[in-house]
Amino acid sequence: MAMNYNAKDEVDGGPPCPPGGTAKNRRPDNTAFKQQRLPAWQPILTAGTVLPTFFIIGLIFIPIGIGIFVTSNNIREIEGNVFMYYGLSNFYQNHRRYVKSRDDSQLNGDSSALLNPSKECEPYRRNEDKPIAPCGAIANSMFNDTLELFLVGNESYPIPIPLKKKGIAWWTDKNVKFRNPPGGESLKERFKDTTKPVNWVKPVYMLDSEPDNNGFINEDFIVWMRTAALPTFRKLYRLIERKSDLHPTLPAGRYYLNITYNYPVHSFDGRKRMILSTISWMGGKNPFLGIAYIAIGSISFLLGVVLLVINHKYRNSSNTADITI
């Protein structure tokens, strides 16, 4: 630094400058910004000033909480579309190395990735010298139980409830993120030179009979590939569509659930569940949010009252500066 100064001086000092002449004026600009006098909002947090905030929070949160709570509780009534989930517990789909074990390019239909999956898929990358499609541990461990629901009516034989397979994955996943590899006519042809994941019974192109729900774009597969955030989770399995406005989707009665058991969970102490639920504007049933809103709203309201008292008692001191040091 000092060098700079000196160097500059040398330069500046070069030409003779008359003393007292108009030398460079070093007076800093007198602007609000430079003098740090910008107009500012100066919130002073005292009981008096923030009172309204607390009341407003209280007044807004409590109704919201009640609304949410009610909505959430109403989900109980099985009306409208019913969603059928399978639930797993103690399944750590969020394990770091498990989560990594996939190849998004392959799933997106990239031909080179199809035949040469990412290293992340190890050790489920190749089997018997063929690339696995889809590669990786996530795909390999796909849930493969089959659930069927029957209404046991008065008749002696149960009526199967129609379960819709499509529409359970995110639209973008199904249409953009997941794609079958390009090429040959049949799906099977497109997946030639690949092999099925080790644990799978059938290859990927035989997941479903409908061509637009087969291969990588099979929705069960897509749903599975969206790894759950927590070790106890559910995944959407089927939709039960409402048939008419007059009848409930699932009328009261006895139901019969048929499970084709393929998926072992004992090794990790897991549990399986099946959940039926409708959803509202705020998703599935969950009372927490509503209760939390009501609680926080009440606390805030209470604090408001406390502050009101404080403000009343200490008004002088908080508004003027005359307390002794």
Add this chain to the structure above:
Amino acid sequence: MTECLQWARYHWQRLMGGRNRDDNERPYNYSSLLACGVKSSQTPKLAGKHRVVVPHLRPFKDEYEKFSGTYVNNRIRTTKYTLLNFVPRNLFEQFHRAANLYFLFLAVLNWVPLVEAFQKEITMLPLVVVLTIIAIKDGLEDYRKYKIDKQINNLVTKVYSRKEKKYVDQCWKDVAVGDFIRLSCNEVIPADMVLLFSTDPDGICHIETSGLDGESNLKQRQVVRGYAEQDSEVDPEKFSSKIECESPNNDLNRFRGYLEHSNKERVGLSKENLLLRGCTIRNTEAVVGIVVYAGHETKAMLNNSGPRYKRSKLERRANTDVLWCVLLLVVMCLTGALGHGIWLSRYENIMFFNIPEPDGHVISPVLGGFYMFWTMIILLQVLIPISLYVSIEIVKLGQIYFIQSDVDFYHEKMDSTVQCRALNITEDLGQIQYLFSDKTGTLTENKMVFRRCSVAGFDYCHEENAKRLESYQEALSEDEDSTDTPSDSLSNMAKPKAPSCRPIHNGPLGSKSSNHLAGSCLALGSGEGASEVPHSRQAAFSSPIIGLSSLSGMPIKSLEDIKNLFQRLSVRRSSSPSLASGKEPSPGVPNPFVSRLSLFSRMKPAFPVEEEASHMSESPEGPRNSPCPTEVEKQNTDPGLPEGKVAPSPGQPLASTLCYEAESPDEAALVYAARAYQCTLRSRTPEQVVVDFAALGPLTFQLLHILPFDSVRKRMSVVVRHPLSNQVVVYTKGADSVIMELLSVASPDGTSLEKQQMIIREKTQKHLDDYARRGLRTLCIAKKVMSDTEYTEWLRNHFLAETSIDHREELLLESAMRLENKLTLLGATGIEDRLQEGVPESIEALQKAGIKIWMLTGDKQETAVNIAYACRLLEPDDKLFILNTQSKDACETLMSTILTELQEKNPAFPEQASLRDGLHQPAATQDSELRAGLIITGKALEFALQESLQRQFLELTACCQAVVCCRATPLQKSEVVKLVRNHLRVMTLAIGDGANDVSMIQVADIGIGISGQEGMQAVMASDFALAQFKHLGKLLLVHGHWCYTRLSNMILYFFYKNVAYVNLLFWYQFFCGFSGTSMTDYWVLILFNLLFTSAPPVIYGVLEKDVSAETLMQLPELYKSGQKSEAYLPLTFWITLLDAFYQSLVCFFVPYYTYRGSDIDIFAFGNPLNTAALFIIILHLVIESKSLTWVHMLVIAGSILSYFFFALVFGAVCVTCNPPSNPYWIMQEHMLDPVFYLVCVLTTCVALLPRFTYRVLQGSLFPSPVRRAQHFDRLTPEERTEALKKWRGAGMIGRGPSKYADHSAAKSEKTAMSGPPAAFVMMSAPSCAVEQGSLSVHETALDSDFCETKASGMAGPSDG
């Protein structure tokens, strides 16, 4: 190529130089070794400590190559990097920082496959960004230097070319050692060179060194002896001598060497012969010199040290907390590792989700845990705030920018403003506890005004000067005007004149001063003369006239005195061209030996006239009162006025156009004063001095020798031959203590003459004491008459000393001692150094701010104490203790006595506790007790600084509001600072303006230089440079407070931010088997700190204003919060961390419970977490902010928008990228989901509720002073005044009805109206001084015989 070599050599040299200065010549050896690979047998012996310079001309080619060829040429290169080495070198330097190493370590760690937590490349990002930012900063800085270097290197100068047999233009960079260079007036000197020729007939030339040391006066240099006599310009062709001189060094005031002619005759060289690079030639038409040092070996370049790096207290604090964070990180990682191990061991079989190694086997829980530890370190790395260091640097740059743009620091007269030389200790300004101040030039203006003198035992006061003092400013500006216009008749004068007559400390001149003279008689009766001087009745100027008129008959000696007096003025330039006697334009030519410092003043007695007057008329004049005398004088001067314009007769005439430049302001004051009494210094050349006496006409004194002033001898002498008596006379002026000891001792048989001398001496001493008591600076003047033989004898010895290269200083000192002894006292002078504007107010405010102020001065006790009162360092009712002892034991006893007494009276000072707590409970100490002041003299200080007494001394000083150390040497000053700093562990600030303050400035935590009259050494050594002492108030109280508060809050915020955010990841580990998964998209994770949340805290750190500047100035007490580090205590840190933990818990678990059991996927779960965290973190900052401007709003909005923008764009574009944390469409999905908003709002509110509530309660129930002061900013001016009064009233209870209350209230009113923070009412400095001076209290209190015996008995005004 050669350039490269030289560059390398230069750096070698610097390396070597670091080890051993004297090795400087080594590069020579190295290079020769490098060049030919031969042993040093090649290098001749001269390689030792000296360098040999031979002309860079053909005939000397061989020799030249042998000697000078290897010296550095004149190209300079101050840049650190080149294009090629920038990247490696910059990286190398950056990795010297521990923080960067940490990141490098993390980045490398992430490349270990077993541990890898993120994508490898992503972890590099923060490191790369940080490195890039710093590299860009360094690069730009370097590029600027490069451009300046280039500009300088390409400046053109005239170098002698043998080919063309003349001087040709060459770039500076091509100048080499041994070149002959010819420079004209006003040109800048390209390299250090020895002066061989000057167009000045006397062989001198003047240079202006302001570029080098900032001193604005001209220095005189002279041609090497033997060359001055030549009439024609030195011909390089004929130059056959060799120069041998010392190796390059950075001592500006030393140059030793000799010039050896071809006939082996040697001529000594000194710094008088050396022209320094970077200086400007003034007043001399042309000069020729030979280059001896070039480029980086010049003194100017060697003196350049880089910027200062200090580590601030706050940063040290922060660093320890970073270590805590590291510990926390380790604990968290251990938890993770342990958890993972346990989790793994729960499973006996292989599960789907526990993927085996590629080779098929599964790692054991223990090993898994071990790997996990490292994975976690990578995952949680952000806990260590990397960006903190970068942010701190940026913030400090911003703070400095604002400090430097503060218009209140601007000083019109010097056109200068505050300079921040240290870039990284701004926040220390807000924590100062002890302030050490120099006196002269720092508290005072160092503009001297002659006030009184004592001649032969009679005291005279100088009324006219009082007048002059008042119109000082005016006169000054007029001077400038008048000198600027080329009023001079002689054309050749015009040129030199302009540059030389700078607005230095010229006194008033010209018509102005004579006007004052004329006017002064009127003012006499009422002026201070009457009030100020109870004892001295004789007005100085009553006598002079008479003296003058009767001059004819007077003894020669007094005459001489007069003139000597004048000579002392370092005259530089008299504008009167006529005197220059039509020779060349420049005033004079030094004689070889005068050369030392031609400028040096001689010390003569101040008022010869008076002296003689008093002699003559002795007592008769006794009680004359001031008013009388003026008539004559008036008459005398009046004519002078018009004459200035008209062609002056040689006699008195030009008074009006004379303008003196002196080496020291005291000297200028003396010369101006002399002129006021018609003893006008007409001209001064190295050989003679012409003094114009009103009655006698001009007399010419032949100047034989000058012994310049130095701080060891504390005096200077001049030897002249008296024109009338033809005797050799030595005049010595110096500090009274020194001179008194050198006076001839009365012989036992005491003749009447000697008796008379003794009486004079006694009386003078009395007057001296009196002067000192008035705060005047005293000088004694004495003389000695020598016989010619004595003188020749002395001269011969002195000559030897002068020409020796080694030990020259010692020899010269001895030689001076031989001359300066057995003196006869002539008299003494008292010069006033008035207080700078605003000093008392600043000191008062700083004291109120809880800063202990010590004044350390070299002046004598009385002067120091007086100034201390004047600047309100001491209050009239302070209890004063004086420590002035000659022995250690006495010192110890006295200290314990004082201490006991203090403690008795003031139970608030319990022994040890007072050391630390005394500072911290200023309210208690101020309320309960009287203030005490301690005066300690140099001698006693020496004892007090000894180890055994240190403790006691510190205890004692801790009880005192103010401490004054007088007669302190520069070394003592720095020791005092060191003692206080190290033992009390307090923040110290030292402020000074002169070279003698440098050591103290360097020792203190913060060194402040006043860019004043005494050059730039102090400024060069300082961290901050101010124009005036009064600016210190705002610098500390406002900017210091702000910088500290801002930075400490910002640092805390950084800790908070990182801990809060990282903990989200940590909590998640509990739900993913401690497997190191991050639920956030990696890019967001990295950018979160780097981008989305980095700008708001930086803006906060630069712009936050908790209290307005006006309020801070009006309530200095607010500063105490910084001293106590209230904003950033260890406790604060932990509370912040706790809050961070709480917020992260909320931020994690509210979404957790909301989404528990649902089908949400990992990264969709992370999204609301991240979003809520962003809002929490930013709103947290808003809660902490005390003022929000549009800049804040802009940045906050920018941060939030950039986050959403990034998330949305990335979510839309990134279909398969960034595995596995592919963010595709997640944000879009969430933006359509009401639950997402509900979760974010709820989370944010719950997380911030406690802090918000706490702040509110704090603001209502137990507001800190700062918080209360915030209310001031919203009040109208009237309310404000009222509130201030209340505040003060409350604070002052126990101190009785204090005048401060009204005082400050009044002040504040003014300020409020005038708006900007000029909170201090200006009081005219002189009036202050006088007011204080007239308090009888002080005189009694300070009576000289008082001190030792009953120090403790000293009391305030009541005793008086």
